[in-house]
Amino acid sequence: xxxxxxxxxxxxxxxxxxxxxxxxxxxxxxxxxxxxxxxxxxxxxxxxxxxxxxxxxxxxxxxxxxxxxxxxxxxxxxxxxxxxxxxxxxxxxxxxxxxxxxxxxxx
Numbered sequence: 349x350x351x352x353x354x355x356x357x358x359x360x361x362x363x364x365x366x367x368x369x370x371x372x373x374x375x376x377x378x379x380x381x382x383x384x385x386x387x388x389x390x391x392x393x394x395x396x397x398x399x400x401x402x403x404x405x406x407x408x409x410x411x412x413x414x415x416x417x418x419x420x421x422x423x424x425x426x427x428x429x430x431x432x433x434x435x436x437x438x439x440x441x442x443x444x445x446x447x448x449x450x451x452x453x454x455x
Contacts (some may be wrong), residue, residue, distance in 0.1 A: 353377050370376065370383055 370379070444450065
């Protein structure tokens with residue numbers, strides 16, 4: 349997901365509003381250091397969750413790519429098998445005497 353400028357501005361405004369709620373008067377300035385620590389801890393937790401989610405998604409993508417590669421290889425093998433069968437059918441027609449006559453009789 350790409351984040352646009354509008355979303356960034358909205359996030360900044362929400363952050364400003366939140367800080368304004370926490371710091372309503374001059375006496376609240378004493379809380380700033382504690383708020384920084386609290387926010388830093390929460391940010392670290394969110395960063396860890398995000399990292400875990402991204403790793404999980406990347407693993408799923410890598411597995412999907414691997415399955416696609418395997419499927420592509422199998423499809424190629426099947427195509428080769430069909431070509432081999434077709435070649436054998438053509439070859440067998442030349443080995444059978446009176447093939448055209450037998451083909452007409454069986455039709």
